[in-house]
Amino acid sequence: MLLIKDLRVSIDGEEILKGINLEVKAGELHAIMGPNGSGKSTLAAVLAGRELYEITSGKVLFKGEDLLEKSPEERAKDGLFLGFQYPIEIPGVSMVNFMKTAINSIRKNRGEEPLSASEFLKKMREKKDLVEISSSLTNRSVNEGFSGGEKKKNEIFQMAMLEPELAILDETDSGLDIDALRIVARGVNNLKSPLNATIVITHYQRLLEYIVPDFVHVLYNGRFVKSGGKELALLLEEKGYEWINAEEVN
């Protein structure tokens, strides 16, 4: 589904990603872990189409097509979703209007008819229940006045509404209390299917107690320095990122 080959990315002349290779297949759940500043969020932003970065080499194929030459909206229409680490507040744009516009834009791209008002509301209700987000939030402007936890739940809600083939969740667990973390994790687990894939980016192992990854990759200083199964996360939790550092040197 996703194939990243030797991806190198700079910002203001400084190289942040120094040759990333990754393959994600349908049905898989990958976790990318790493300390602050290792390039995790940069990778997520580049995949979603943020234009602040300079891609110096490498290529990314999503469902066999060149991802990097597409606009952010084209990527989303193709089935890519980014869960933001810091979701944006947009006063004046209602959640309902936002989601309706997004869903119908994606449906149009697939050659499907727009959802009717009642179909849309039905879908809203179902997905709201899934992530336990209250109507008082979905009746408001996008993220406006939401708490940190509510914003993260809202990201999962949007993911549930848009039903992406590949979801990249950028530190969705940061700043969450244990209850919110459970809800977010349940949302991710419920949406998992043999046809879609998920990449969770996290600093801590904590989230992985609730979401069990098929693969764990450790990003360090712009490179994947280790990959393995879910046990790698535990090892990392126990020994800390310093352990990687030592391994790297050796």
Added chain:
Amino acid sequence: MGTITGNISLTEQFRDLYRNYSDEIAANSAPLMNAFREDAITRLEKQGFPYKGREDYRYADIESVFRQDLAKSFSDQKINFKIREIFHCDVPDINTNLFLLVNGRYYNNGEMLKELPGGIIAGSLAQAAKDYPEIVEKHYDRYAGSSSDGLVAMNTAFAQDGIFIYAPPGARGEKPVQIVNIMISETGQMAQHRNLFIAGDDAELNIVICDHSLSAHRFLTNSVNEVYAGERAQIDLTRIQNEHNGSSQITHTFNQQETSSRLASNIISLHGGFIRNNVFVKLNGEYAENHSMGLYLSDKGQYIDNFVFIDHASPNCFSNQLYKGVLDDYASGSFTGRILVERDAQKTNAYQSNNNLLLTDDAKIYSRPQLEIYADDVKCSHGSTTGQLDENALFYLRSRGIDLREARFLLMFAFAHQVIQNIRVKALRERIDDLVDKRLRGELSRCNNCAMQCG
């Protein structure tokens, strides 16, 4: 002959015009209004035309606007048209009591004044000056008369008619009163109308003014509106400006508010080549509340200029100014918001906010807050922002599959809606949302059935 500056000669031009036509002007108006004309023309001569660069007309090139070669008419033009056939209002769903002004004159369908359900009287101002002189006299030129603006004096000298709306004490209309102000002619034309809106003590008035141009000629309107809110009266005044871009419009609105009255004005400027709106508010009694709001959406070569002056003349009053604008292409404009807190106006709360979105490098706006405070126990604040659409918000929307064009539109609409959401009549609020939606998408006709593709 000495050097004659443009200003003097423009003043002379209109003075001479007045001298030549004063009989015709008077014959087609009302004695009560005629009584003010001589003084007014003297004031115009003294005050002259506002010149560009003058403190309160810093950026507006009034002179060029008035130098256009435009016909002036002082008698009934006998324009025969079926209003329903040529004009389809963009605010159709709201059920209103409709009145028409055509080229500055009350459009007569047999009834010069009507009594509306709830006891409100509305119709021709000139007729009201004859039928209800005691009411008109009490207010006519009482609030505009002290203006230092020559354009206001000129209106008083020339204006022959306009719309009169009177809500007697305690009266409440069931429906809004809608004034459709139309410019239509076979040549370029200038018109000066005069409106007088009065809400007696405890009365409620809801007024909507829609400005339109219906033929492909240059038009110029110099409109003076006097608005009086008696004690505890409530007035909602909405003006929707949608003339074509070959039109120029200058509006002066004088709002006089007595104790515990509430007045909200909204000026929505959608189209129009040159627009200058002057809003004056005098908070003349304690606990009066004023909301002066405006939204302007300008593109191509449009010029939009809003000038607001809130005079806190009494203690314990509240005022809030909210003006927002989106300027595209090479549109330009200005916002000036003046707050005067007089010496005795303690416990004043006065707020002002002006926010602008510039969509291109060529669009420009001048934003000037002016605060003059002579009382010591007041709360006053002002804020002004000018910038582009938020890149982070745009990316967020696009990352959900929303096209760039649509994402920009959603953000612009959200920005504009913050003004519209303050309109209290739901049906009107929704219609204006709809108009703004169409305007931002470029789907709003600049003038109905008008062939002129003016830039």
